[in-house]
Amino acid sequence: MSKLFMLDDGASALDLALRGFGRLHSDIVTVLSDPVAVIAKQRSPGRRVGLVSGGGSGHEPLHGGFVGSGMLDAAAPGRVFASPHNRQVYAASREVAGPDGVLHIVKNYTGDRINFGIAAERLAGDGIAVRRVLVNDDIATDNADTGTGRRGTAATVLVEKILGAAADDGMSLDELAVLGQTVAESCCSLGVAARAQSTLPDGDTAFELGPDKLEYGVGIHGERAAETVNRPPLPELVDRMCTDILAKMPDDGQEVGVLINGLGSATQLELYSVFAQVTEHLDSRSERICASLVGTFVPALDMHGFSITLARLRPEWLEWLSRPVLTPFPLTVVTYV
Numbered sequence: 638m639s640k641l642f643m644l645d646d647g648a649s650a651l652d653l654a655l656r657g658f659g660r661l662h663s664d665i666v667t668v669l670s671d672p673v674a675v676i677a678k679q680r681s682p683g684r685r686v687g688l689v690s691g692g693g694s695g696h697e698p699l700h701g702g703f704v705g706s707g708m709l710d711a712a713a714p715g716r717v718f719a720s721p722h723n724r725q726v727y728a729a730s731r732e733v734a735g736p737d738g739v740l741h742i743v744k745n746y747t748g749d750r751i752n753f754g755i756a757a758e759r760l761a762g763d764g765i766a767v768r769r770v771l772v773n774d775d776i777a778t779d780n781a782d783t784g785t786g787r788r789g790t791a792a793t794v795l796v797e798k799i800l801g802a803a804a805d806d807g808m809s810l811d812e813l814a815v816l817g818q819t820v821a822e823s824c825c826s827l828g829v830a831a832r833a834q835s836t837l838p839d840g841d842t843a844f845e846l847g848p849d850k851l852e853y854g855v856g857i858h859g860e861r862a863a864e865t866v867n868r869p870p871l872p873e874l875v876d877r878m879c880t881d882i883l884a885k886m887p888d889d890g891q892e893v894g895v896l897i898n899g900l901g902s903a904t905q906l907e908l909y910s911v912f913a914q915v916t917e918h919l920d921s922r923s924e925r926i927c928a929s930l931v932g933t934f935v936p937a938l939d940m941h942g943f944s945i946t947l948a949r950l951r952p953e954w955l956e957w958l959s960r961p962v963l964t965p966f967p968l969t970v971v972t973y974v
Contacts (some may be wrong), residue, residue, distance in 0.1 A: 651694050651716055658701060662965040665705045672722065674729035675701040675712045679811040679963065681805035681887035686813055687711065687733035688799060688804055690742040691726060692749055693718040693936045695703075695834075696857060699793060702882035702966030708801035711965075717938075718858045720748030726756035730765070737810040738766030742797055742817065744789025745773035768810055770817030772796055775828040776885045777854030777862060789897040790857050790947045792934045795958070798970060800956035823891070823949040825882045830900060830942030831868065834915045857900070875914035875945070882947050883922070891949035892959070893919060899933035900942040908932065911943055920924060928958050929974045 659668030661880075666678045672850045690700045691713030700712035710733035713721035739760060743753045750771075757767040772791035799959070800817050806814065830852045833843040843859025846852065850876070854862035869877070897912045899905075912931045919926055928948055935944075950958070959972040 641841035647665075650835065651714070654694070655714065658776060658965070663828065665963060665965055666701070669728070669732075672725040672728050674725055674732065675704045675707065675714065676711050676729065676732055677704050679706045680710055680733075681706070683807040684710075684735055684804045685737040685807055685883075686735045686804050686810045687739045688742065688797070688800055688813075689713070689726065689730050689733060689739055690793070691721045691729070691753075692744055693720060693858070694745070696935050698966035699935045700797075701969065703794070703797055703962075703964050705964035706838070706963060706966070707805060707960060707962030707964070708797055717750075720746065720752050723752040723755035726753050727759050730760055731763070734765050735758070738768070740804075740813050740817065741769045742793065742800065742801070742950075743769055743771050744793055745771055745785065745787060746764070749784055750950060766810055768814035770796060770800070770814060770821060772821045773825075774821065774824040775856070776825050776827055779885060780863075780910060788856055789830065790826045791896055791944050792821060792948065793827055793970070794898075794930070795824060795894065795896060795935045795946070795948055796820050796862035796970065798962075799954050799957045801962065802960045806895070808831060818947075820954065823947055823951075824903065825889070825948075826886045826896075826944050826946040827878050828855050828857070828898075828900060828944035829853050829862075829874065829878070829881050830940050832941040833859050834901060834938035834940040847932060848893070852962060855940070855942060857935060859937060859940065871910060872914055875911060876918055878945050879915060879918045879947070882922075882945060886947060887949055889949055891951055892925045894950040895919070895926055895930070896934075896948070896950040897931045898935050898944045898946065900944065901933065902935035902938040902941045903933070903943050905932070908943060912947070915945060926973065927952075927955060928970055930968075930970050934968075
């Protein structure tokens with residue numbers, strides 16, 4: 638194993654990376670240093686609500702890469718795989734609050750919920766209205782043994798994309814909160830990995846696997862899956878993943894959006910192969926695909942694996958998904974009408 642960026646610790650790596658990120662994208666974002674936050678330089682004049690998200694570093698481009706015109710107004714980056722401090726969330730929210738207040742988009746992890754919750758209490762004390770959208774799409778932790786419930790993973794990208802466009806249309810805080818939670822609840826995800834991340838702040842590894850093994854249901858921080866399986870051929874693996882995901886989704890007649898997400902070191906060639914298998918599986922079940930997104934959006938540093946997110950998307954959401962954005966990480970969702 639190797640240390641992150643070959644620096645002394647993860648804190649140094651993050652500070653240096655944020656300086657580089659801010660310098661490279663100085664036309665789109667401002668990076669505040671105390672407390673650390675990424676702030677959009679431009680926003681739609683019709684936007685009445687500030688959109689704020691955040692979470693541990695090591696998942697780039699999430700969240701700072703999606704700050705900018707058409708998506709987030711601010712992001713609070715924590716240390717590697719660690720929640721941002723409530724001071725960061727509070728400062729970022731104060732900076733971008735609109736006349737209708739602030740909407741927090743939070744992945745379902747204990748630290749994130751606590752720190753965003755403390756920040757929300759402080760903002761309410763300042764007279765700033767706050768609502769929360771909780772993203773909890775990972776079906777691998779949808780069981781009685783997991784006290785915190787489903788983790789929040791790649792579906793966060795779809796939630797942020799739709800809410801960004803809807804906020805630009807002037808939706809109110811309450812309307813955005815309902816929309817965001819509805820979108821989040823339409824999504825289910827599942828991830829697999831052939832190798833844990835090998836580059837960590839302390840040089841340790843999350844888990845070891847044999848050459849023919851696979852973690853089925855891995856987390857984006859290197860959390861072990863409930864099951865380690867013999868690695869099957871890709872068509873067999875994707876069929877199992879899609880079957881498990883669809884079994885957890887509502888069968889409400891809505892068409893399906895597909896998000897294939899790399900977990901760090903999966904190549905684009907591999908991700909396109911996964912996408913082909915997913916679409917063929919959905920075709921075999923007479924599921925119509927209405928939107929697609931393929932790439933590395935929510936990695937776990939350099940973990941070798943991928944996740945599949947399927948979402949029941951309402952027709953009126955597709956225009957929001959397809960709108961162009963101006964963010965440090967280009968995000969283009971392909972929609973089909």
